[in-house]
Amino acid sequence: MQPPLNRANSAPPAAAGPSGPTWLVTPGIAPARFDTAIGSGAEVVLLDLEDSVPTGSKADARAAVLAFAGAPTPGADGPLLGVRINAVDSAEGPRDLAAMGEGSLWPDLVVVPKVESSREIEAVVQAVRRAQVATKVWALIESPRGIVSLSGIVHTPALAGVLFGAADYAAAAGCQLTSRAMWYPRAQLVTAAAAAGIPAVDSPFFSLDDQDGLRSAALEAVELGFTGKVAVHPHQLSVIAKAFAPSPRELEAARAVLAAAAAAANAGGAITTADGVMVGPPLVDAALAVVRRAGHRPTVTTTSVTKVS
The missing domain is CATH 3.20.20.60 (Phosphoenolpyruvate-binding domains)
Incomplete structure (x- = not known):
C-alpha cells in the first residue's frame, strides 16, 4: 500500500504509480x-x-x-x-x-x-x-x-x-x-x-x-x-x-527459473535449463515479473543472480 492520502495538500502527495492492479x-x-x-x-x-x-x-x-x-x-x-x-x-x-x-x-x-x-x-x-x-x-x-x-x-x-x-x-x-x-x-x-x-x-x-x-x-x-x-x-x-496474482504453479516455476539462473551465474555461465526449458536473460526477466506480482522482493538481475527474499 501507498502512504496515506494527503488530501489537504499541505505537502506533495505520494508518487502515484499504482501499488497494485x-x-x-x-x-x-x-x-x-x-x-x-x-x-x-x-x-x-x-x-x-x-x-x-x-x-x-x-x-x-x-x-x-x-x-x-x-x-x-x-x-x-x-x-x-x-x-x-x-x-x-x-x-x-x-x-x-x-x-x-x-x-x-x-x-x-x-x-x-x-x-x-x-x-x-x-x-x-x-x-x-x-x-x-x-x-x-x-x-x-x-x-x-x-x-x-x-x-x-x-x-x-x-x-x-x-x-x-x-x-x-x-x-x-x-x-x-x-x-x-x-x-x-x-x-x-x-x-x-x-x-x-x-x-x-x-x-x-x-x-x-x-x-x-x-x-x-x-x-x-x-x-x-x-x-x-x-x-x-x-x-x-x-x-x-x-x-x-500469479498462481502457485506460476510462482513455483518462476522460482525454479531464478534458482537455475543463480546456479548458472555462480558457475560463471549465463544460460542453463529449468524443468527442461532453456533459461536465459529474457526468461529471467519474466520470472522476476512473476515474483514481483506475488509481492515478493527479488534481489536478482539478468547479469547477477543471487536469491529471492
Missing part, C-alpha cells in the same frame, strides 16, 4: 459512495467527473469530488486517489483544472479522457507543474484516432501511464464490445506503453453479474501485458486481484 471508478455525482470506495480494498480509487456525470450536474460533482480530495484522511494506509476530469478541449475540462488549482485540491493522479494527441496531456502537465504538486497524469485512450496516435502520446514528457476505454472505442470504431474485437487496440496500447516504459491499465468489464466473464477478461488482460484493470463495482475487485 485494482482500480475502482466511482461517479463523482455520488459522494455517499466515496468513503465506501476508499475502504473497498482497491489500490486506486478514481472519482469520475466525465461520462458518469450529466451535463447539468458537472458543477455539483466537481464540488463534491474536490471537497473530498481536500478532506483530512484518518487512518494509515489507503489507496491512491484519482480524478478523471472532463476532456481538456471541452468547456468542463479547463474548469476542473482551474478548480483544482484555485483550491490547491490536487489528487494523487489525474486521468485525462479522450486523448488523441500529446497536446491534451501537455495541457494538464503544465497545470500540475504550475501548482508545484506531485500529481501524476494518466491518459485514457478510447478512440481509433487515439490508438493510431499512440507513438506520440506515450512519449509525452511526464505521462505516468495509460488506460484503455473499450466502450467508447467500440462506439467510435463501429465494432462490437467483445473480447475478440478489442484484441487489436488493447495489444497496440500495451505494446506502445511497454516501449515507453509506462504501465497500461485495462478497461472495465461492464457485466456486473458475470463473474466468469470478468475472470476471463482479467486473465486475458494479464496475458496481454496490462498491469491492472478498472472495476466498476467493489465486488469485481477480488476477481481482478486474484487474476493478476
Whole structure:
C-alpha cells in the first residue's frame, strides 16, 4: 500500500504509480459512495467527473469530488486517489483544472479522457507543474484516432501511464464490445506503453453479474501485458486481484527459473535449463515479473543472480 492520502495538500502527495492492479471508478455525482470506495480494498480509487456525470450536474460533482480530495484522511494506509476530469478541449475540462488549482485540491493522479494527441496531456502537465504538486497524469485512450496516435502520446514528457476505454472505442470504431474485437487496440496500447516504459491499465468489464466473464477478461488482460484493470463495482475487485496474482504453479516455476539462473551465474555461465526449458536473460526477466506480482522482493538481475527474499 501507498502512504496515506494527503488530501489537504499541505505537502506533495505520494508518487502515484499504482501499488497494485485494482482500480475502482466511482461517479463523482455520488459522494455517499466515496468513503465506501476508499475502504473497498482497491489500490486506486478514481472519482469520475466525465461520462458518469450529466451535463447539468458537472458543477455539483466537481464540488463534491474536490471537497473530498481536500478532506483530512484518518487512518494509515489507503489507496491512491484519482480524478478523471472532463476532456481538456471541452468547456468542463479547463474548469476542473482551474478548480483544482484555485483550491490547491490536487489528487494523487489525474486521468485525462479522450486523448488523441500529446497536446491534451501537455495541457494538464503544465497545470500540475504550475501548482508545484506531485500529481501524476494518466491518459485514457478510447478512440481509433487515439490508438493510431499512440507513438506520440506515450512519449509525452511526464505521462505516468495509460488506460484503455473499450466502450467508447467500440462506439467510435463501429465494432462490437467483445473480447475478440478489442484484441487489436488493447495489444497496440500495451505494446506502445511497454516501449515507453509506462504501465497500461485495462478497461472495465461492464457485466456486473458475470463473474466468469470478468475472470476471463482479467486473465486475458494479464496475458496481454496490462498491469491492472478498472472495476466498476467493489465486488469485481477480488476477481481482478486474484487474476493478476500469479498462481502457485506460476510462482513455483518462476522460482525454479531464478534458482537455475543463480546456479548458472555462480558457475560463471549465463544460460542453463529449468524443468527442461532453456533459461536465459529474457526468461529471467519474466520470472522476476512473476515474483514481483506475488509481492515478493527479488534481489536478482539478468547479469547477477543471487536469491529471492
